[in-house]
Amino acid sequence: MITTFAPHAKQVWFAFLDLFLPTRCLRCGEILDATVGLCHDCWQPLTFLQGPCCQCCGLPFASDIGEAGLCAACIAKAPAFAQARAALLYNDHSSPLILAFKYNDRTDAAMPFAQWMASAGHTLLERAEVIIPVPLHWTRLVKRRYNQAALLAHSLSKLSGVPNLPHGLKRIKPTPKLGRLSPSQRKRLLAGAFDISKAASAHIEGKTVLLVDDVYTTGITLEACSKILLAAGASQVLVLTLCRRLRSDVSGLQVTEPSETLTNNF
Ligand SMILES: [Zn+2]
Ligand SMILES: [Zn+2]
Incomplete structure (x- = not known):
């Protein structure tokens, strides 16, 4: 009982907090709908390797x-x-x-x-x-x-x-x-x-x-x-x-678009 109750209680507590503390984009502070996240403008220019x-x-x-x-x-x-x-x-x-x-x-x-x-x-x-x-x-x-x-x-x-x-x-x-x-x-x-x-x-x-x-x-x-x-x-x-981090002697790196499998779950 305890193991099933504890995560549930945690979720309820976070849902309660969300009512009063809206999630903000980590980079720019914009208020988001998701519980954790980056706004589109901050997510889009990231370079995934x-x-x-x-x-x-x-x-x-x-x-x-x-x-x-x-x-x-x-x-x-x-x-x-x-x-x-x-x-x-x-x-x-x-x-x-x-x-x-x-x-x-x-x-x-x-x-x-x-x-x-x-x-x-x-x-x-x-x-x-x-x-x-x-x-x-x-x-x-x-x-x-x-x-x-x-x-x-x-x-x-x-x-x-x-x-x-x-x-x-x-x-x-x-x-x-x-x-x-x-x-x-x-x-x-x-x-x-x-x-x-x-x-x-x-x-x-x-x-x-x-x-x-x-x-x-x-x-x-x-x-x-x-x-x-x-x-x-x-x-x-x-x-x-x-x-x-790239070494200073590296140039000509191709920017890799985020793949479809990497969603903005941040
Ligand atoms: Zn942002
Ligand atoms: Zn190497």
């Missing part, structure tokens, strides 16, 4: 160069992770969504975002045996109150049934915001920043791990986490992120 890409790191290509096509960086040095995919291009249209999710308590966006990620990374999810989010250092977690990558990992686990290990990785060294730092500065700061929790080791050994984060920027954080997971015995690390 469904076109040709580097088969390893998922870097979008302007044209298809075949199934074995790799970007220059992956040819020069293969990443520690086997494959990475992202749902959305990080740009002026998508960044307000990510920032609201990350810093402004729009945690209700986690499930719709995870649905986009599950669509973009369905071949990765099918192979994954355990999901692990990129962790925050506890000092930042206290300040921000939640880890956006952990929310995405939790929602992906609910969607796919793949077990989630929210504390599988630990961030043992606080690092400043990496946004404006060069790749070499990032690498230096992230050295020794991550570790595996003892309780998680048994669930990682011999498993294909899906590492989850909100944004793939340079890939250095994801690389550092992948190396720790592989050292702990993971057979393979796959990476799934909500957004992908």
Whole structure:
């Protein structure tokens, strides 16, 4: 009785709140009919990454160069992770969504975002045996109150049934915001920043791990986490992120229209 009553009570409570607190578009604030959502004008310019890409790191290509096509960086040095995919291009249209999710308590966006990620990374999810989010250092977690990558990992686990290990990785060294730092500065700061929790080791050994984060920027954080997971015995690390930031040397990206399967359920 309790398990059936609780969700019902929750729905009634949210319906009650909706009477007084209309849902607003996350990006522009326009009042919406849906319980969560983006207005048409904010949804339309988003760029979903469904076109040709580097088969390893998922870097979008302007044209298809075949199934074995790799970007220059992956040819020069293969990443520690086997494959990475992202749902959305990080740009002026998508960044307000990510920032609201990350810093402004729009945690209700986690499930719709995870649905986009599950669509973009369905071949990765099918192979994954355990999901692990990129962790925050506890000092930042206290300040921000939640880890956006952990929310995405939790929602992906609910969607796919793949077990989630929210504390599988630990961030043992606080690092400043990496946004404006060069790749070499990032690498230096992230050295020794991550570790595996003892309780998680048994669930990682011999498993294909899906590492989850909100944004793939340079890939250095994801690389550092992948190396720790592989050292702990993971057979393979796959990476799934909500957004992908392009390196400055990439040009000629084709804008991919949202597919019919990606509805505005945000
Ligand atoms: Zn809007
Ligand atoms: Zn690549």
